[in-house]
Amino acid sequence: MAVISPNSFDPLRRYVSVRLAQGVPLVDADWNESEDIRRFELRAFVRWFVGDGVPLGNDGFRIGAIGVAGSTTDCRIMAGGGTAPLAAGRMFVDGLEAFIVADTLFTAQPLHAGQPGAAALAARWGVPAIVAIVPGATPLSIYLDIWERLVTAAEDATLILAGLGTESCSRLRREWVVRVRPAGGGFGVPQSGDADFRPGHSYAMLAQVNRTAQQELTTQTLAEGRRTGLQVSSRRDLEQLTTDVFGAGYAVDGTGTPKLPFSLRDVLNGVLRDRPSITVPVTRLTGGPFNLPTTASAPDGTLIYWVRVAGADRFLSRAKLSANGTVTPAEDEFQFTGVLNVTSMAIVHEDAGFRRVFYTGQAGTAKLFSRRFDPGAPLATRWGAPLEVGSPDLNVGVVAMRLADNSTQIAWVGQNPAAPATPTVFTENFLPGAGITTLTPVGTSSDAQARVAIVPGPQILLFEQSGATLSILSKTFAGGAWPAAWTTLATMPSSAVHDFAAGFIAPGRLWLAYALTGPGGGSQLIGRISEAGLLGEARPMVSGASAPRYPNLAIDGGNASVFYQDGNAVRQVSFVTQI
Template identity: 40%
Template sequence: MAIISEDTFNDLSRYVSLRLQQGVPLVDADWNEMEDIRRFELRAFLKWFVGDGIPDGLEDSFRIIATGADNNFNISVGGGNEGLNAGRYLVDGLDVFITAGMFVSDIDTSFTNQQLHTSQPGAAQLAEILNVPVITPIPDPPENPDEIVILTVYLDVWERLVMPAEEPSLVLPSLGTESCARLRREWVIRVRPSSDVPSSGDSDYLPEHSYIALAEIRQDSTGLITPERLTDRRRLGLKVPSQLDITQLTNDAFGSSYGFNGRGQPALPISMREVINAILRGGRPAIIGPDELLAIEGPHSNPATSFDANGNQWLFWVRGVAANEIWFQRQIDGQTWLPAALLRNTNVTTGLSATGTSDGAIWIFWSDEDEAGTRADIFGQVFRNGVFGPEFTVSNSIAGQFNRSVSTQANNSNQVMVVWQNSSTSTFQSRLYNGEPAVATGVIDVSSDFAVAPALVISADNQFHIHGLDSNGLPASILRATWQADITTWNVPTPTGVSITAGPLELAAADDPFGGTWLLYTNGEVSITGSYLRPNNPPDPPLVLAETSAAPLNLTSTQDSEGNLQATFVTIVGPGLTTTLQRLRLISSI
């Protein structure tokens, strides 16, 4: 067997070429370093100047296809059977291509038909040759029917040395001697119970391997991999833009006189973002909608929405005529919505509220009656590290007491405040959680001065504020109470200056990034009205923010990472009383 000298390439040495010298022997280390320099330059360019992704025109490459099985899925090839036109994915600067011939059988391109899958004969021996683990089966599903486990399907890419002893074609038959060894780019598709690919420190992370996510599976207790439970996570449409593309973009945005100065310095005296934000701060936000957020998995009621620490939106709602199912849907990558799923069954749910914390958790609270319908309490559940934790009880009622109309917010210390209305005493009550369901204050009375459902906000100065209608009846003021953290109580509610003259009323509230508060309310008409509370100033006159197709019901609101407000509500239309979840977005900052 031929011997290969130790590698001499060092990417930090900054060598870009080898230069032959007369009278100096050419050794294998020189040749190999020259090749490593070339490969490093190409990979660095692809990694940093092109990026990961599937080329435009080969969108089916490495696409994961649900088959309804509980332990398998198909893998789309997406291209031809020759290297140049094969399906491919650019991963960490490595061009990885796929053909049907890379599987055990070219008519079965499934997960379990990979040669390295543990179910295949010889997989263990092949793994030893490749110096990698076998492909393990898809993890068993959770036993709890209420539990959802996130699985990531990912591409594992690495390179290895192939010697003539393994590949006989590397022996030159005419000379009977070995030719050069080769480097081969290998890949497999694996599945792990996580929302991301392996990273340094994980038990399944392998040095000098590159990973990229292909899909996400939301696995329930059935274990079935169906299209509704599968989300594509590939980056598609990779293409280096031409100067014509850039010119079109700049002309559309700034006009034909705009040009690049080559220095990377702003060419406009004031950025477009600053100009637009100045306009928005003038009082009226940019209003988008209302538009349809969800029409499936109805009938809908009591929607709740929030954003997690990564900017992904979560949507919860009560489904069913009997109001006995809580469903949810969430985004990944800030855009793609995962399929809707059942969170849990209840008795009769009459309110939902959700909030996200900076540690990545999502807290959901709801009001549920007992089986006899003699009382109602507030319950909660936390999504953290890819799974929903167990249900916990927030309030403890007695017979004839109904705790409803829940509202929640989190501050930047991951404290979660939850407020509800005790309908028996018409008192707002609250409880504060310090990062975990098991660490909380007792139930604290807010005030009996309020009527209608509480609207809780977290202000720019990290304070909790409750809004509610004065209990003296219409016409009435909207009152505001502030949490006093140093003495763990609420101050006496004070008028906001906003008065309501007609009902029935549904109230929502959210603070913006500039210290102001938007109060949104309905009065039985087909519209949503807003009043803006400016810091240290009288409130602005009421604005009709949007006309709706039908009277908006179950009005609630949340803020995105930029502080923009999103109001969510239900409309009921048509002879069949069809419900849809709709949203209205108030853009105060971009």
Template identity: 90%
Template sequence: MAVISPNSFDPLRRYVSVRLAQGVPLVDADWNESEDIRRFELRAFVRWFVGDGIPLGNDGFRIGGIGGAGSRVDFRIMAGGGAAPMAAGRMFVDGLEAFIVADTLFTAQPLHASQPGAAALAARWGVPAIVAIVPGTTPLSIYLDVWERLVTAAEDATLILAGLGTESCSRLRREWVVRVRTPAGGSGVPQSGDPDFRPGHSYAMLAQVTRTALQELTDQTLGEARRTGLQVSSRRDLEQLTGDVFGPGYAVDGTGTPKLAFSLRDVLNGVLRDRPSITVPVTRLTGGPFNLPTTAPAPDGTFLYWVRVAGVDRFLSRAKVLANGTVTPAEDEFQFTGVLNVTSMAIVHEDAGFRRIFYTGQAGTAKLFSRRFDPGAPPATRWGAPLEVGSPDLNIGVVAMRLSDNSTQIAWVGQNPATPATPTVFTQNFLPGAGANSLTVVGTSTDAQARVAIVPGPQILLFEQAGGTLSILSKTSAGGAWPATWTSLATMPASAVRDFAAGFIAPGRLWLAYALTAPGGGTQLIGRTSEAGLLGEARPMVSETGSPRYPNLAVDSGNASVFYQDGNAVRQVSFVTKI
């Protein structure tokens, strides 16, 4: 085999071309450096001006489920294109283009540990074999690993010139494999310093999986992580965009200096503060029913929980709400047992991965239960056994919030043994890693179907009906004591349906959302603000015909996302006061 001179290319020397000279021999190092200069500049352009991802109109390297046997440890790597070179599925990774011409299984890759000769091939190429997936409950990161290696005539016989019987130049071949990673190895793709990071390799995420016990890898549980739709925009695209936004006559001048006295964002925020914008409802989950959608903020984002109905069985399910509003594939947490149904629930994320759920259900009487999730416990017992809390009967409408000391405060409507015929609003604190304080009576109600909300203060809001009037009432604790009487915030006509939720913006500022019986039948979803006890305009949040129920608020930077149940779907609509 011919010898290749050491690589002489160094981008920091800033050489951009190799120039031939008369009477000077052309050696292999010159030729190779010239080629490396060209490749480096092309790679730098793609990396910095195009970026990682899938080109527009292509669907390369999409990860899909296989179904049936093996679906817990295998998945399909989709080509997303044709067999011709320009039609193949492709992805840019750190400026390198990888392409795939045919679907393949994860376990069918030659470097996969289950394949004969995988270990020998890995040793010959100087890379690790692909680690097999172990069924379990830990999340998985599925990513593309791209690198280049030298191929000589010893491996590829076509590099021997048939007419001369001698080898030609060697080649660099771009290889790729799809690997998986568990949290034990780190989240996302390998980074410099990680044990599985290899110099000369480039990585890009393809999919993420949040697994529950014995869960299969399906199209529903495989969360898309590719960046798609890559395209280099033309100046015409920019002119069209600026013309649509700013009108004719506006053009960029290349200085980067703002040309408007006020940014469009500041102007819009000024308008939105006086009258928030309501977004078009978006379906986030379909094919349910998904009962009692409930949001819970966590250190790593907001999670959406609901009660999944499967015949007579009820399961707690959840998904993460991503920054763009979409949700990750659903996963079951546990099956509800010991109750005929679940009538309300609230979830709080504590520190270090601990969680608490509170739910009401029929178990002889209308009871309130609590369960706590311990991330360090064995998978089968991470959710502790249900503990009965609350009052003796009539427990409905539980809500919860996390306090600054990491304790959890809940509120609900229940039965006071001293006055069993009068619905009573209770509150109770649950200490981190310990039990609960005794029940505290906040006040009474005249409505056995009243609903409450709890926000920092702490402040309790009561949504109750008396006769022909539906009222929003409030109490704020002062020094641990609750006032004797409720403060009325608003009244409205009576309604057979009365779901209620509140979200905290800042001290004295709240978002309110409630579902009422619509004048023409069905239900309507109303949103409004509360500032210093004064309620803003009551505005319908859903204009089209539907059956919105059980609204739940997630507030972020003053904007409110309302998740609600609409038939067999969970939908989202938002109040926007700031962009």
């Protein structure tokens, strides 16, 4: 058993080197402190100037499915590199480098609770065993746990010098395991103060799993959590980047103002500080009115839908926003019949060219309708007849989301005949094809102007106002039912909210956008991130001179584009967190 003097290294003393003097003994504490100084400075450099992630050209620690059908309790930890030390899969976490040379199953890790001897090994190393994945329809985080431990000759016989028969110096060994964290433990990695956080350990997210009705760990349910492409860029790289993106003539004018529609500094600072940069609003359609602008993603661009008003007639119109920013000419899809006015609308694209539109309309009552587009039907009947769905009356704010099983979940606020004076949140599920499931009341609201949003889960968010307090409430479908009580995600003081939208980034992370009455009257468009129940900074997205209404979120690569109605125009403004 090695006898080692207590560690004498303290970074706050600012010692940067140990200097050996003549005629004095060399003790183990001096040697070890010198080594700790070197390690501390290298780790600080990597942590602050390189960062956490997987190096460029490497794919270490990618989490993959174990087979075509997937598994509810196991996944594969991919090496993502070669067997040679410098070619191995690797990842930097908090200034520490971990590497992996061969694919391994999550359940095959020696510390996994299902492995023989795992409990004894965990006790010997002084760490908890790896908790097994428990099947369930709840989100799951998969993360890397890195720490260092002392190895002596009692464990490694090669530390005994053969010629002398005595042990040499001990070693510090860097260990890693992959662990899981269910929704109850939080959506991020363990932080100081959490029950599963251990001092001396460093953590990094590898993947997040959106387990709903489809519980398997598959390519479809595993969402990337690593930062990849890690590289220290040179000044020449940066100059080449700005030249490639903005041209050789990029400069500032005589006042020092960059010749860009938005500040490059703001975008870069937003990326580095995880504080989104906001682009200037861009007019996509003008000369409307363009009522209820709604977006839907397509393989070749983003489709914008809206309600076109022509006297007493109402039409569903659309245009395509291409990748280069151009907008195709507007096309009418069909005329709304049986309603005098359309009050809310949602669009979902299904497989093989099928589409669904959901809308609420007023014609004496406020009902909810659905129409489905069949690309294989005759031209005159491709849009099916309106199907009346939903609660009897007072339906507003319909929203829709396509789920992992290809079904469509919708939600809205309506009237429950059992309690007509209390606004009720309803939901329905539309199966692939023409099937529809039973109308389900999710819960009630105290706000007659309450609005909802729906994200994968399915999770319904309720945005309601009580007095001067705005609340964001949540319910997630689990175990075949909706919970009885709403979960409060956040509250904030504010004024009347007109409209609300949410977009899904990853489990526990959402983009939020809402229009509310500003302090001096008029409307403001606010955007922010909600992460693990905590609201990020409220960022005004447009100036007070505009009148934003009906925000609709389109998410692409983690960035959020908000399409909204501003008078007779449809405009787009974006939150940029990644470039």
